[in-house]
Amino acid sequence: MMRAWLLAAVFFALGPCAAALAETQQPTQVLVMLRAAAPHLHAADGYVASYTTSPAETAHKRIARALARQYGLQLVDSWPMPALGLDCFVMQLAPGTSASDVTQLLSHDTRVESAEPRLAFHTLAKDDPLYPLQPTARQWHLAELHALATGRNVKVAEVDSGVDTTNPDLTGQVIEQRNFVDDGGYRAELHGTEVAGIIVAREGNGVGIVGIAPQARLLALRACWQLADGSATSACDSFTLAKALQYALEKHVQVINLSLTGPNDRLLQRLLDAALARHITVVSAVDDNAADGGFPASHPGVLAVASEHSPIQVAGAWLAPAEDIPTTQPGPRWNLVNGSSFAAAEVSGLAALLRELSPDITLTQLHDALHARTALGLASMRPMSIDACAALAQVSRRCTCDCALAHASLGRPRR
């Protein structure tokens, strides 16, 4: 019995490391992209321009099977990526083969648009929640912000682990739950539930916390999976993330929250570019262990969000509270959490408020609203604190938080 407890203790202690460990291991699968023709006339298409109902999908599967045979791979899964005009196929490598060698060979095959290893990602929560209480809502004057905007009708896609909607703060706040991890049912997990609470927790229901955008419509897209019970540490991979991003694009969301990190990935970069081209606000957490903040935070156009106490300084990143954040957990429970995952969630909520006030706001305008410029009007090369009141005041052109617009013009972050 004692041995079992010791094993359990070691398992939980190593939990946060497990995801990072997975990223250092060699990929065992590759993603193979085949070009999909632009929608066009077919002899007997039955008036349907849908990508997934097109007979061409069957042709792609036949080509993928031929590729798998030729390169000694096993076809595992597939997913259409109409936002990129591609079909993505997952193929298992034979034991002892190198993912980079196979992807290089595949990339030279004229049938293949591109190929890449299936890479591992992980969420950015820390499992040490016992720090003094420091409510985020107080720093950002949340009640005053909500007098102007609550994120009403703004669709936010949370690409994360599963969200538990039985928590009273989340009941009715999630408009859709989808599982992109496996063929099984949707699962409620810690990290996803914690991030969701920060973005959309119900306001004025007598329990728990208040989300930054309590009237936003959350799509809880499960692309990551919890590694152990009781630990928020979760892992994802480039294929599950790509499927979720593709779905977010299909659903025309206005904000995408990515509280996770991993290596640079071409497919994800292209999907992020497609999202940015559609004026979707993409928010990602900065990885304190990566000099450039890690991917996707380092991707141009993505709002990179770091902890206020981040040990690294990522140029262009935004700083937001990331320690001792009270938030929801599965079931009727709440706890304090730490990590840039939650700073990103706060900024996603804030982006939802700004998108409600200005639905067509461009990335540049959003940056300008959030950006406290120097006295000379120059953009700072250091990470910058966010003045939420000033941002809302600037976008709405209305007075809030005792007229924060005046502060905005001076470029002084409010506290």
Added chain:
Amino acid sequence: MLRVVVAVLLALFAMQARAQLTGSASFVSDYRFRGVSLSDDRPAAQLSFDYDWPASGWYAGSMMSNVRLDSRHAAQLLGYAGYAHRLNADFSWEGGVRYTRFSGHESYAYAEAYTGLTFRQLTGRIYYAPNYFKAGYAVWYAELNDSHALAGPWYAFAHAGYLRRAGDVAEYHVSRFHSDFRAGIGFALQPWNFQLSWTTTRGAADAAFGYPSAAGANRNAWVLGISYAW
């Protein structure tokens, strides 16, 4: 001439590696073309092939279907080729030509050109046939097609078409317009696809547009379609 043929064959061979061929066999309870039954309200079997070169944007295809024209069974042979270009993630445009002929009914063979724009699932096309069904006058046809994913493999689709013929219509004592509508649901479970739809037409009689006569064919119909792709 031989050089040209060899050059074309070599070009096709070079493109072969990048081409994507799709075949599909379908069964429809009534073959409705622009709202008009070409199978005399009877079932029809169809075989089609689509050839795509996605990297270049070119595509081509063909279809064979059994039809019933002027109370006689026949086969329709249809070929088309075109070019489609994706402007961005949402928009794409296309243009092409299509040629149709019917075995034993050469007097109905005709060609038409088309161009279209697709926005996500919404597609609009305009067709121009200088000698529609070889009736001696030009016809314009505009269509709008849309589909929407429902739960799981289910989807809904709708179509509206508007046809206008040139030339004198006085002899028919009718208008020069004809419209058709279609709406239905589908169930896509690759490689199978099932569709059930309701179709109806409005406007002048079919004969005014050069369509083959289909005695007793109704203007409204439920159509069930099953197709298998490979």
